[in-house]
Amino acid sequence: RQYSLSSFEIGRKLGKGKFGKVYCARDKATGYVCALKVMEKKELIHFKVEKQFRREIEIQSNLRHPNILRLFGHFHDSERVFLILEYAGQGEMFKVLRKKGRFDDVLASQYICQIASALSYLHKKHIIHRDLKPENLLIGLDGEVKLSDFGWSVHTPTSRRTTMCGTLDYLPPEMVEAKDHDSRVDLWALGVLTYEFLVGNPPFEEPAHKATYKRISKVDLKIPPYVSVEAADLIRRLLQHQPERRFPLDQIPDHPWIVKNRPYWPTNNAADKKSG
């Protein structure tokens, strides 16, 4: 289907992304609500991100997973590019985290388990996200987490070519030391994210980049006493300096912290019998 700006009724501004603004929009033909991201072509050219942008469209168009934000389509006019993205009903994760301060074990473990499922799906397609952090997470209408922003994702194995910008907080030792890296960089980031969900700030945060870099490289990890034993166990198993020692994604659903905090769904026997 060919889209143009006139295909949509534009609603309120949802946020300002890296390179553009995002609006709530309704597709006139179907009534479907989406998030329309508008980016200026001259900005993409100025920041020399066209290649990365095309790669992100390519990657995200072909992904289908309940915890990965959908890209339904894209179109452009003379000076702008438009992305038709899935609308996430409860908005941006980092705003919820800042407002709440930190999450309890039940909420944090549900989010981490969903993110692990999305990462496992990506890794099976030989895609590493490489930019996992609260700013790149959204929350759907039913409270499910949605991974978005694959601007830094690449096909494994790879060594970084573009210079890093933004926070170092989520980078594993092998990346801050600019060594070759693989999908296990996402395991480290998942550990950082688990810590940040439960504590409210990332584990190696320091005012100066150099200090953050040193604490990451030494895995200078201090877990506050209020963090549960099971959560601390998973954080330590993910924040391992050696990538091969990091806890595997596929074992996360069976980790005690996840199992213990999985909400009990009263089974309806009929449904049980039907599903066998």
Ligand SMILES: O=C(Cc1cc(-c2ccc3c(-c4nc5ccccc5[nH]4)n[nH]c3c2)n[nH]1)Nc1cccc(F)c1
């Ligand atoms: O740029 C992004 C990621 C992205 C997603 C979004 C984004 C931002 C906000 C929302 C929202 C949303 N829902 C809200 C509800 C309440 C308050 C705020 C909300 N924001 N839904 N979907 C969104 C999507 N901004 N940037 N992807 C991208 C970029 C280039 C190429 C490509 F294929 C994908």
